[in-house]
Amino acid sequence: MTLQTQQLSCARAGTVLFDMLDLMVRPGEALKVSGPNGAGKSSLLRILCGLTEPTSGHVRWQGRAIHRQPDLLHRAVFYFGHHSALKDDLTAIENLRMATLLSGRPCSSEQARQALTALGLGEFKHTMVGHLSQGQRRRVSLARLALTPQPRLLILDEPFNALDQPALAQLTSLLRQHLFEGAVLVYTTHQDMPLDGLLHHEVCLARTCPATVTNALASPAWVVRPMGIAA
């Protein structure tokens, strides 16, 4: 259950975003992808779940290249992108059940209700998602994290945006629990998030990133640095 990249490169509109990137994230580990806007964070995340083709290199999940065996990855992955993937004309609970069905991990309406309650949306479960606020919509999307069977690979693009303090606390505790149970987490954020205390790496995708400066001799354009050791 290891996510690995080999000499991964990505170029967009003639600019090389990253080049020869080797990463390895083991079960129970988190990888934070940082860098300024336009550094290629979202592109990296999309490549990791196979939505975008890398310019060169491979992504391996459980040791298998993901373009060869996409279903192996698709059974395990939870991708949270820029869009919430919710339908305005369906209720929160309908959206959640549909999303889990499509991902091949269906849940009962009782489980969906509990997951929504876990993210503080218990009273909105029969509300049309079109009537919810931005933060509430993101919570509906993220409620899939509170369900079993659980995704083994979490790829979250800016999951902490637009969430209030209680929702942040709920999300981080969910993520901790997933990591504790051996999931692999890759995420981006611009906030200083309290996911420390876990085995945690950071990859910085910019030539001007401060982390790069300290390792300028050793490294080309990015640095993978450990951020803490599991307690």
Next chain:
Amino acid sequence: MITILIALVKRDLKLAARRPVEVLTTLFFFAMVGALFPLAVGADKELLRRMAPAILWVGALLSAMLSMNRLFVADFMDGTLEQLLLSPCPPSLLIAAKVLSHWLVAGLPLVLLAPIISIQFGLAPEALPRITLSLVLGTWAFSLLGAIGAALTLGLRGGGLLIAALVLPLYLPALIFGAAAANAANAFDATPHLQLLASLVAACLALSPWATSAALKLSLD
């Protein structure tokens, strides 16, 4: 896997039921074409009867094209399409399910409305089955071929016009055989045209989901 496909079709039908305006737009367009031709042509009963199959077919083709750009746009805009492509179900099957639900929402109503318009044009009742059958096959061909165009033009500005330019040449064989079947003097004359149309649908059924999924991956890249 089947449960995923059934759930997807059910979801699309539910969404269409909650927002019926989109379905009605297509249907209204088709009904308008049928209603306006007699007014423009005049009260020449024989001429109208001769033109009726052609009017029905061109009307169905244009209505189908009108609805085509909606096939993936909503799912693309809200990110559901990405989640669909990350589903363990093969993308070509998911696309076949999307096309099926699109046909149920946009094609089937046209097929059901066509006999009523035919009667309005004074067509003989015994012609109705073959006209309806030709339109069933025809709307399937339109939906399957249109899916390729819809996937290729996803996220482009002016996508509607591009779909028309891309897909219209592909629609022509279906139009020629379908209108010929609908125009035929009797069931015996219509059969070869219907068979050719059916083989066209079979070929589309085999190739279109596969081509559409390749086009979708390009559009989402």
